Amino acid sequence: MDATLLDAEAEAAVLRVYRQVFAVLAREAGAMIVDPDLLDADQAILDAFAEAGSDGLTVEQATLACRAYPHDVIVRRFEVLRQYGAITKLVDRPNELRHRAAFAPYVMLMFLRRMSVQGGQAELHQLLTLEAHSVSDPQATADDGKASIGRMTKVFRLLGNELAILVATSTTAQLRENAQLAWGNERLIEQAEKVHRLVLDRWPELHRDCTSLRMALAAYADAVQLAAGRLVERAGTTRALGLLPIETWLTFARSSEPDTLAAVLDGLLFDAAAPDFSPQTMVEAVETGRRTGSARMAPPRPTADADAPESAAATDREDLRAEAERVLAGRSAVDIVEVIDEAGDWVTARRVLAELTAAHLHDELEYELVWSDGMRIDPAAGTPWATEGVFRRVAS
Amino acid sequence: MTEQHALFDPLLQDLSDRSRDEVLAAFSAVQYAAHPVAEVQLAGLRDVTLRRQVQRMLKLIGRTLVHVDGTHWTAGYDDDIASSLVAQGWQPLSVIDRAVLVLVLVHSVAIPRSEGILTGDSWKSARPTTVDELRTTRISGEERRLALQRLRAAGLIQLSGDHSGGPSYIPGPQLQRLTPAARRRLQDQLILAAAPASPIAEAIRARTGGPVEGEDA
Amino acid sequence: MSSQPSEAVERRVYNALWWAKVQSAGPLEIDPDTPAVAGLTRAASADGSTVWLVPTLPSGAGHSVLEELDSPPVAVEQPNETARVLAICVACCWTDRSAPAWPGSTGTLAQVRSVYAGMRGRPEQSSDLTLIIGSLRRLHATHWIRWDEKAGEVRLGPRVITWTAADLSTLRDLCRHLPEPPPAVLSTEPPAASPPDEALPDDALPDDAVSDDALPDEALSDDALPDDALADAALQDGPSDELRGEVSDD
Numbered sequence: 001m002d003a004t005l006l007d008a009e010a011e012a013a014v015l016r017v018y019r020q021v022f023a024v025l026a027r028e029a030g031a032m033i034v035d036p037d038l039l040d041a042d043q044a045i046l047d048a049f050a051e052a053g054s055d056g057l058t059v060e061q062a063t064l065a066c067r068a069y070p071h072d073v074i075v076r077r078f079e080v081l082r083q084y085g086a087i088t089k090l091v092d093r094p095n096e097l098r099h100r101a102a103f104a105p106y107v108m109l110m111f112l113r114r115m116s117v118q119g120g121q122a123e124l125h126q127l128l129t130l131e132a133h134s135v136s137d138p139q140a141t142a143d144d145g146k147a148s149i150g151r152m153t154k155v156f157r158l159l160g161n162e163l164a165i166l167v168a169t170s171t172t173a174q175l176r177e178n179a180q181l182a183w184g185n186e187r188l189i190e191q192a193e194k195v196h197r198l199v200l201d202r203w204p205e206l207h208r209d210c211t212s213l214r215m216a217l218a219a220y221a222d223a224v225q226l227a228a229g230r231l232v233e234r235a236g237t238t239r240a241l242g243l244l245p246i247e248t249w250l251t252f253a254r255s256s257e258p259d260t261l262a263a264v265l266d267g268l269l270f271d272a273a274a275p276d277f278s279p280q281t282m283v284e285a286v287e288t289g290r291r292t293g294s295a296r297m298a299p300p301r302p303t304a305d306a307d308a309p310e311s312a313a314a315t316d317r318e319d320l321r322a323e324a325e326r327v328l329a330g331r332s333a334v335d336i337v338e339v340i341d342e343a344g345d346w347v348t349a350r351r352v353l354a355e356l357t358a359a360h361l362h363d364e365l366e367y368e369l370v371w372s373d374g375m376r377i378d379p380a381a382g383t384p385w386a387t388e389g390v391f392r393r394v395a396s
Numbered sequence: 397m398t399e400q401h402a403l404f405d406p407l408l409q410d411l412s413d414r415s416r417d418e419v420l421a422a423f424s425a426v427q428y429a430a431h432p433v434a435e436v437q438l439a440g441l442r443d444v445t446l447r448r449q450v451q452r453m454l455k456l457i458g459r460t461l462v463h464v465d466g467t468h469w470t471a472g473y474d475d476d477i478a479s480s481l482v483a484q485g486w487q488p489l490s491v492i493d494r495a496v497l498v499l500v501l502v503h504s505v506a507i508p509r510s511e512g513i514l515t516g517d518s519w520k521s522a523r524p525t526t527v528d529e530l531r532t533t534r535i536s537g538e539e540r541r542l543a544l545q546r547l548r549a550a551g552l553i554q555l556s557g558d559h560s561g562g563p564s565y566i567p568g569p570q571l572q573r574l575t576p577a578a579r580r581r582l583q584d585q586l587i588l589a590a591a592p593a594s595p596i597a598e599a600i601r602a603r604t605g606g607p608v609e610g611e612d613a
Numbered sequence: 614m615s616s617q618p619s620e621a622v623e624r625r626v627y628n629a630l631w632w633a634k635v636q637s638a639g640p641l642e643i644d645p646d647t648p649a650v651a652g653l654t655r656a657a658s659a660d661g662s663t664v665w666l667v668p669t670l671p672s673g674a675g676h677s678v679l680e681e682l683d684s685p686p687v688a689v690e691q692p693n694e695t696a697r698v699l700a701i702c703v704a705c706c707w708t709d710r711s712a713p714a715w716p717g718s719t720g721t722l723a724q725v726r727s728v729y730a731g732m733r734g735r736p737e738q739s740s741d742l743t744l745i746i747g748s749l750r751r752l753h754a755t756h757w758i759r760w761d762e763k764a765g766e767v768r769l770g771p772r773v774i775t776w777t778a779a780d781l782s783t784l785r786d787l788c789r790h791l792p793e794p795p796p797a798v799l800s801t802e803p804p805a806a807s808p809p810d811e812a813l814p815d816d817a818l819p820d821d822a823v824s825d826d827a828l829p830d831e832a833l834s835d836d837a838l839p840d841d842a843l844a845d846a847a848l849q850d851g852p853s854d855e856l857r858g859e860v861s862d863d
Contacts, residue, residue: 185595228595229602236517237579240587242509243596249510252590253502258535262494264501264585267482268578269473270489270570272639273549273755275689276428276676277696279776279783282703285696286787290732319740361555361563364537368562394562401671403628403652408671417673424670424678430687437682456625457652457668458633477633480626488638546754551687569687 041069041077043109049087049101056090056098081105124155128191135198142206145199149209152192153216160220167226172234175227185224189217320359324367324391327356333392336369337376344382356391366394403456407449419449422469426450426461430551431569432468441469464518464572472573492535496543498586500525500553504566506586519571519579524556524564628652631666640667640756640771656771659716665756665771690751691744698748701728702758704788705797706769714781715774722765724794725749731792764800 048065049057057065063074081087086105090098114122131148134140166175192213200210232240253261328334339356343349360369374388401408408416422440425433435441440450447469451461458477462470489497503525508514514521530540544565547553551570555563574582584600591597631650635641640656645664649655653666679686689695705720705728722745729745730737749767753760756770776784 186593224595225598225602228599232596232599232603235583237576238505238517238519238583239509240583240596240600241506242512242514244506244510244587244591244594246507246510248591248594249502249506253499253529256589258491258495260589261498262491264498264589265489265494265582266487266585267479268574268582269478269481269486269633269637270552271550271573271636272488273546273551273687274636274639275549275692275695275755276686277699277757278677279780279787281692282696282700283783283787285693286700286732286791288693289697290734319743364541366562368560370560401652401669404671420671420674421678421682424674424676425682425684428676428686429679429682429684431684433682433684437684456629456632457636458629459636473633473637474629477626477629480630481633481637486634486637545690549687549690549751549754 038073038077039109039112041066041073042081042105044069045074045077045081045087046101046106046109049099050106056100058097058099062099124188125191127155128152128188128195132191132195132198135195135202140202142203145203146206146209148195149199149206149213152195153209153213156192156213156216156220160216160223163220163223163227167223167230172231175231185221189221192217317362317364320355320362321365323352323355324359324365327352327391328393333390336371336389336391337386339391340383340386341381346383349383360391368392368394404453407452407456411449415446415449418443419446419453422446422450423453426454426469426471427459429470432462432464432470432572434468436467460575462573462575465516470573472575472578475575475577478578490543492539493543493546495535496530496540497547497552499530500547500565501567501582501586502590503529506590517579519567519574519582521566522556524558524566526564527562530565632668635666635668640665654774656715656774659718667756667771667774669775691748694744695748695751697732698725698729698745699752699757700784700787701725701732701791702749702752702767702769703773703784704728704791705794706758706767707784707788710785710788713774714769714776714784715771717769717773719797719799720767720794721797721799722749722767724797725767728792728794766799 044066045062048062051065052061059075059078062078063071066074078087081101082099084105085102087099087101089096090100111123131152135145135148137144196210196213196217199206228243231243235243327339336353336356339352340349343352356367356369359365359367369389369391371387371389376386376388378384408419411419418438418440420440422438425438426441433441440446447461454460454471455474458474459471460474462472464470501519504521504523505514505519508521508523514523530544531537535543544553547568548555548565551568553565554568556566558564584604587594587600588597627648628651631641631653635653643664643666645657645661647664647666650666652669654669656665656667657663676686702720702725703714705724706717707714708718725745726737726741729741733741746762749758749760750762752758752770756772758770759768761767
């Protein structure tokens with residue numbers, strides 16, 4: 001939410017919404033803010049007033065409270081807010097230095113920040129809910145219904161026009177930036193249709209107004225479809241994925257049956273694993289196997305009962321677990337250098353390390369091997385050169 | 397294995413020994429190397445005439461050259477051959493393997509795309525999919541583990557270099573073998589499966605001439 | 614005359630489809646009546662009941678090219694362990710070494726275990742079986758061998774039909790250097806109702822592995838498990854992503 005955290009592109013988007021919203025507030029063209037940071041300054045000033053209590057603030061007190069910002073910036077914004085009536089003198093007399101702030105600008109600021117994050121859709125949803133509420137009110141008259149339908153017709157015309165114009169005139173990148181205009185449109189339309197139904201049932205004489213709303217909704221749906229079509233057309237071979245919201249992907253991944261997931265790859269063909277084992281590779285492998293094949297005892301197993309035979313993979317897992325536990329010896333973490341030194345010779349050390357690495361990589365074992373940058377060099381040790389690191393248990 | 401090769405000889409016999417070697421080396425590289433190979437590395441890819449021979453060889457076995465990043469080459473299934481096989485119902489990859497692969501693609505590619513943090517237009521991604529993310533589905537631990545093993549063996553996924561949170565996976569080099577048409581098909585089917593009622597899905601159906609769903613019947 | 618080009622086209626598509634099938638599924642078991650596919654050799658089982666299609670390449674093509682390019686194929690898990698077990702399967706299943714390796718004869722898990730321990734030059738250890746089974750499964754999945762886990766029996770897979778005379782002579786030599794497998798004791802093919810076995814037959818169970826008194830701090834030194842090069846790299850150069858990325862053996 002903090003404008004300073006947003007990157008340039010997002011900043012531009014924020015500013016666009018602010019400009020749009022402020023357009024109805026500004027007294028004259030050209031007086032619009034051009035830097036979203038100024039909104040932070042405004043907020044800081046209003047925050048300071050909230051803290052100040054009923055005594056209000058002087059300009060100097062405000063700049064002091066907002067000392068995170070340059071002095072002149074605060075003085076200037078203070079003046080702008082004062083001119084717009086967001087800040088007024090505590091008592092209206094010539095020498096009054098203390099001021100108070102109205103609460104409405106702060107509400108506006110919160111609203112703007114929400115709009116800029118969510119593109120105004122959530123607000124539109126809420127407005128539609130309010131419309132439904134008001135036309136359902138037993139006290140409501142046909143005039144109320146007409147006004148409600150009229151407001152919604154205009155909102156959807158504006159939405160539809162904006163999209164249609166974007167589709168016709170803007171670059172794909174601009175269109176993609178505004179993709180949120182198209183998201184969640186079914187729910188918006190559904191909500192609007194609900195209000196439409198309520199009004200038409202209650203005041204059939206408003207059918208002409210209702211027809212206008214239906215047309216506005218249809219135009220909006222068409223514009224959405226056009227925009228989506230154009231986006232898909234230009235999205236290349238993987239970029240259209242970015243047109244769906246993240247939640248859609250998460251829901252799909254979490255709630256789909258394997259069959260549904262697998263069906264995504266229908267019609268795609270992949271190569272089977274086809275490793276090559278040349279006779280020469282086999283000869284070399286046997287050579288190294290023979291050379292290093294000295295005695296090794298099995299690591300202890302957690303249980304020795306004769307259960308149904310586990311799969312080889314599961315046996316492997318238990319072997320790795322046993323080895324990891326042996327190395328940890330009850331501790332939650334152990335230094336790799338210590339493990340290496342304890343192993344004595346290098347051949348043993350590298351085998352132990354290999355198993356710890358395997359335990360780390362095993363997706364059903366809760367251990368991790370974390371390397372750091374340091375290196376221990378000790379000519380007297382069994383393994384003189386050793387990279388520092390830690391092997392530890394991961395909380396599952 | 398034999399001196400004569402019934403399939404390739406008619407193509408190869410007209411080449412000089414040197415060209416033949418270069419064509420065969422390039423053919424082998426794009427077919428069997430895990431990753432795409434650099435064009436500059438092989439005469440059989442650099443030289444347009446030789447590359448055409450490589451493409452002819454590939455064509456004979458239902459494959460085609462796939463250009464990667466403008467500088468590398470690999471080989472994938474020819475679109476027509478793939479669709480003929482698909483029409484026969486040919487799908488050697490098991491349901492579980494495909495499901496696990498799709499989960500990796502969702503977490504490593506689709507989600508980062510929605511976050512706007514992936515550049516380029518391929519299925520490559522460095523964003524790891526953790527085992528926890530794979531765990532959230534209706535696939536048992538043992539099934540998942542074996543599927544991950546098979547997918548790794550085929551180069552469809554690979555271990556991510558980032559082991560900070562235990563093992564994690566990213567899409568494997570084999571995904572680079574997809575032709576542009578196959579890449580797009582994968583994108584479209586992923587969107588159609590995840591958000592069938594979205595305007596984007598509808599636009600995809602409109603473009604591919606598929607059945608238009610999501611409208612009230 | 615005019616039908617000839619289209620026949621040639623049909624022929625080409627036919628070949629291409631089979632090649633694509635083999636590349637996407639591995640060597641394929643086919644109906645013996647299937648017409649020939651250019652470049653795919655037919656590997657018929659000993660009794661002729663089964664035929665596989667296996668791809669062949671002209672000399673000068675194939676994986677050997679990759680080494681020179683320093684552009685490796687997709688990594689195999691435990692590549693050395695797997696290559697060793699394949700060598701042992703060759704030693705057990707290629708009994709008549711004056712004939713080609715394919716189709717060879719049936720070997721047993723007991724033979725593989727015995728040759729494995731002999732190759733290592735020490736008695737069999739509990740972890741051996743895990744490694745052997747893992748390798749057998751990997752080799753089976755990629756058609757280098759056919760591994761019947763229920764029966765504990767192994768045969769060479771159709772891929773070996775592509776071994777050349779030079780390859781076979783190398784392998785003959787390799788077999789001589791491996792310990793002689795004990796005689797194969799094949800399962801007596803029980804007629805029908807054999808008890809539904811678990812994953813492994815009794816003789817394959819790691820019964821001796823499950824010993825209570827295995828000492829935890831006994832000297833452990835064998836490269837059998839994961840990866841020496843891996844650990845090497847970890848110790849000498851710090852962890853390299855590439856090496857740590859693939860758990861393999863030496």
